Amino acid sequence: MATSWLAWFLEALSKFLNFITFGKMLREEIEDTDLTVNVKFSKDLIIPVKISSDMTVQQIKDQLASELSIPQQELRIIFAGKELMDQTILQDFDVGDQTILHAVKQKQAQTSISIPEVNAETTCPLSDSIVKLQLTDSDRKTLGSSIDIRRVHFFVFCNDPCKQVCPGKLRVRCATCLQGTLLLQEDPQCWEDVLSKGRLKGKCQNDSCTGSDAEFFFKCAAHTPNTDNAAPLEHVKNNFQEVPCIACQDISQIVLVFPCEASHVICLECFLAYCLSRLNERKFVQTDLFGYTLACPVNCADSFIKDAHHFRVLGYEQYQRYQRFATEDFILKAGGVFCPRPGCGAGILLDETLSKCNKVTCSRIEGQGCGFVFCRDCLQGAHIGPCQEEDVAERDLTLAMQREDTAGGTLFMVDEDRASRSRWDKSSRITIKGTTKPCPKCRTPTERSGGCMHMACGRCDLEWCWICQAEWTRSCQGSHWFG
Amino acid sequence: MANIAMQRIRREFKEVVRSDEQSIKLELQEDNVLSLTGYITGPEKTPYEGGRFHVQITIPETYPFNPPIVKFTTKLWHPNISSQTGVICLDILKDQWAAAMTLRIVLLSLQALLSAAEPDDPQDAVVANQYKTKHSLFQQTARFWAQTFAGAPGPLNPDFQKKIDKFLEVAPRADRHTAIQQLSNFDWNIDKAIEDVYKSD
Ligand SMILES: [Zn+2]
Ligand SMILES: [Zn+2]
Ligand SMILES: [Zn+2]
Ligand SMILES: [Zn+2]
Ligand SMILES: [Zn+2]
Ligand SMILES: [Zn+2]
Numbered sequence: 001m002a003t004s005w006l007a008w009f010l011e012a013l014s015k016f017l018n019f020i021t022f023g024k025m026l027r028e029e030i031e032d033t034d035l036t037v038n039v040k041f042s043k044d045l046i047i048p049v050k051i052s053s054d055m056t057v058q059q060i061k062d063q064l065a066s067e068l069s070i071p072q073q074e075l076r077i078i079f080a081g082k083e084l085m086d087q088t089i090l091q092d093f094d095v096g097d098q099t100i101l102h103a104v105k106q107k108q109a110q111t112s113i114s115i116p117e118v119n120a121e122t123t124c125p126l127s128d129s130i131v132k133l134q135l136t137d138s139d140r141k142t143l144g145s146s147i148d149i150r151r152v153h154f155f156v157f158c159n160d161p162c163k164q165v166c167p168g169k170l171r172v173r174c175a176t177c178l179q180g181t182l183l184l185q186e187d188p189q190c191w192e193d194v195l196s197k198g199r200l201k202g203k204c205q206n207d208s209c210t211g212s213d214a215e216f217f218f219k220c221a222a223h224t225p226n227t228d229n230a231a232p233l234e235h236v237k238n239n240f241q242e243v244p245c246i247a248c249q250d251i252s253q254i255v256l257v258f259p260c261e262a263s264h265v266i267c268l269e270c271f272l273a274y275c276l277s278r279l280n281e282r283k284f285v286q287t288d289l290f291g292y293t294l295a296c297p298v299n300c301a302d303s304f305i306k307d308a309h310h311f312r313v314l315g316y317e318q319y320q321r322y323q324r325f326a327t328e329d330f331i332l333k334a335g336g337v338f339c340p341r342p343g344c345g346a347g348i349l350l351d352e353t354l355s356k357c358n359k360v361t362c363s364r365i366e367g368q369g370c371g372f373v374f375c376r377d378c379l380q381g382a383h384i385g386p387c388q389e390e391d392v393a394e395r396d397l398t399l400a401m402q403r404e405d406t407a408g409g410t411l412f413m414v415d416e417d418r419a420s421r422s423r424w425d426k427s428s429r430i431t432i433k434g435t436t437k438p439c440p441k442c443r444t445p446t447e448r449s450g451g452c453m454h455m456a457c458g459r460c461d462l463e464w465c466w467i468c469q470a471e472w473t474r475s476c477q478g479s480h481w482f483g
Numbered sequence: 484m485a486n487i488a489m490q491r492i493r494r495e496f497k498e499v500v501r502s503d504e505q506s507i508k509l510e511l512q513e514d515n516v517l518s519l520t521g522y523i524t525g526p527e528k529t530p531y532e533g534g535r536f537h538v539q540i541t542i543p544e545t546y547p548f549n550p551p552i553v554k555f556t557t558k559l560w561h562p563n564i565s566s567q568t569g570v571i572c573l574d575i576l577k578d579q580w581a582a583a584m585t586l587r588i589v590l591l592s593l594q595a596l597l598s599a600a601e602p603d604d605p606q607d608a609v610v611a612n613q614y615k616t617k618h619s620l621f622q623q624t625a626r627f628w629a630q631t632f633a634g635a636p637g638p639l640n641p642d643f644q645k646k647i648d649k650f651l652e653v654a655p656r657a658d659r660h661t662a663i664q665q666l667s668n669f670d671w672n673i674d675k676a677i678e679d680v681y682k683s684d
């Protein structure tokens with residue numbers, strides 16, 4: 001049975017942590033600063049519990065039982081999709097200050113919870129990293145005082161306040177009631193399990209909820225409280241195998257592993273240098289599946305970075321530039337033009353049905369275009385009849401300047417602000433502001449990655465539509481789910 | 484960015500020094516890590532045998548994500564190397580470069596290029612043409628160049644020597660380098676070589 005296996009595992013884990021030195025160090029470090037965890041019993045009932053270094057789940061239950069006047073045996077504590085066993089020492093289980101635990105009253109007899117048997121051979125539990133711990137090094141960097149970087153398997157890009165790659169915490173909740181009261185049927189085994197909502201099933205222990213879909217999300221582990229969800233970086237990994245960086249050949253703790261067959265490893269510093277050099281050369285590649293991206297520097301097949309969030313290591317300004325290049329590249333690839341009027345530079349996708357006509361209007365949609373009407377061929381004001389020869393020469397000069405300016409990286413003919421609102425329209429006259437739009441409720445800028453129009457705000461949890469910029473509805477789903 | 488390049492070059496430099504390979508060598512130019520000189524010994528059983536060829540290596544700031552800029556500073560008669568400028572046509576120095584490659588691999592690849600030319604992807608069309616149509620003359624010319632410019636051993640081809648002297652008599656303003664270049668370009672046909680010099684005057 002999975003539960004007994006889990007119990008065995010947790011027991012082994014706590015013994016393990018007792019024996020090894022860093023476990024002691026970790027414990028000593030925390031000793032003088034007791035943590036407070038919040039035990040959430042229902043929507044409105046949250047009980048803060050001070051936990052000391054060796055407090056077990058059983059002791060917490062005792063404390064709660066008296067406060068809630070529920071028999072101790074009927075209480076169950078759920079954390080990160082798992083039920084915590086009585087003998088578990090809480091601080092060994094990746095619990096930090098202000099962490100929320102979920103307490104539920106036993107719903108039914110325990111045997112009726114349908115947890116299929118888990119094959120220990122094929123299942124890779126999240127806590128797997130503990131087994132792979134390397135304890136040899138003394139000089140490895142640690143990111144926060146309470147995080148042991150050697151235990152971290154997940155990394156995120158934390159936008160606020162860290163503005164860097166941080167250890168991440170994977171969390172799971174019931175996709176229906178959004179509470180952490182879901183007991184998972186099985187552990188996630190791969191990124192797809194985690195990144196696609198509802199792929200893994202469980203059973204929500206919330207009395208009023210019948211939810212069975214799991215929803216995973218990530219938090220930055222470097223600080224508490226952390227209200228914002230952080231973008232998971234699936235290619236960033238802990239370098240347990242001590243593979244040297246392909247570029248500088250140093251062995252770094254945190255590395256990026258390309259999805260190529262050879263799994264080439266690059267340290268984050270070199271990855272930044274790599275991104276910058278390719279950005280300056282405008283050598284990112286526009287791909288159908290992963291957008292504007294980079295392949296492994298060894299030119300391996302199938303090695304594209306799958307998610308644009310990885311390029312956030314570029315820093316805010318360069319990342320903006322990356323997004324602008326991506327937009328411009330998209331427009332040029334699709335046969336669009338940039339408005340030639342100085343200071344405008346709006347990107348315009350040409351309507352293919354109008355291809356016989358060379359007149360292009362930089363239309364004033366939502367106050368974005370400048371209204372200039374020009375000839376697509378010579379980029380001069382619209383005219384009747386063939387282009388003047390000197391105008392064509394002028395166009396080549398304009399194009400050359402546009403190209404030079406964007407390649408040089410300092411001077412931009414394409415106005416920053418305009419370009420970020422680059423307008424492209426096929427038949428539907430869709431306006432897209434680069435790849436970022438504010439959440440319609442809380443105005444948090446949200447990026448769209450991939451083709452789906454269904455957005456979920458990381459701050460206010462609103463699900464909204466990229467196109468309508470309003471709450472996501474069934475009709476959005478019907479008419480423009482993706483595109 | 485440049486410090487990744489520098490750090491990497493320092494390592495690679497040590498790698499080449501430590502490897503103790505006889506046929507390749509690497510030297511720093513005036514303590515500037517981003518500018519180096521490489522040496523390659525001409526491979527056996529080639530016209531380049533026994534010669535010592537210098538290459539100038541410039542490391543871009545974006546190394547190793549972009550290839551080093553490498554050219555021969557020793558004059559060389561080879562289809563994939565410009566006989567005038569020393570510029571090299573080698574795919575790993577262009578689009579086939581990969582961040583995992585090193586200067587050691589570059590030098591060994593250049594050595595391999597001296598053993599096995601690729602006349603169908605030439606840098607120097609004149610040399611490539613001679614390589615394909617008058618192979619024995621190509622080999623004698625390449626040998627003569629290696630002896631003259633790279634210190635390869637053995638007696639110089641007396642026929643070539645005579646033609647050079649005659650060329651210099653007729654065109655006294657030209658130097659020995661120019662004479663060798665011109666004569667080689669015209670398959671050692673002295674009349675055509677001289678005619679061309681006057682044409683370009
Ligand atoms: Zn863990
Ligand atoms: Zn953070
Ligand atoms: Zn639920
Ligand atoms: Zn590195
Ligand atoms: Zn690779
Ligand atoms: Zn305009």
Ligand SMILES: [Zn+2]
Nearest residue numbers: 375377378387
């Ligand atoms: Zn025109």
Ligand SMILES: [Zn+2]
Nearest residue numbers: 465467468476
């Ligand atoms: Zn919609």
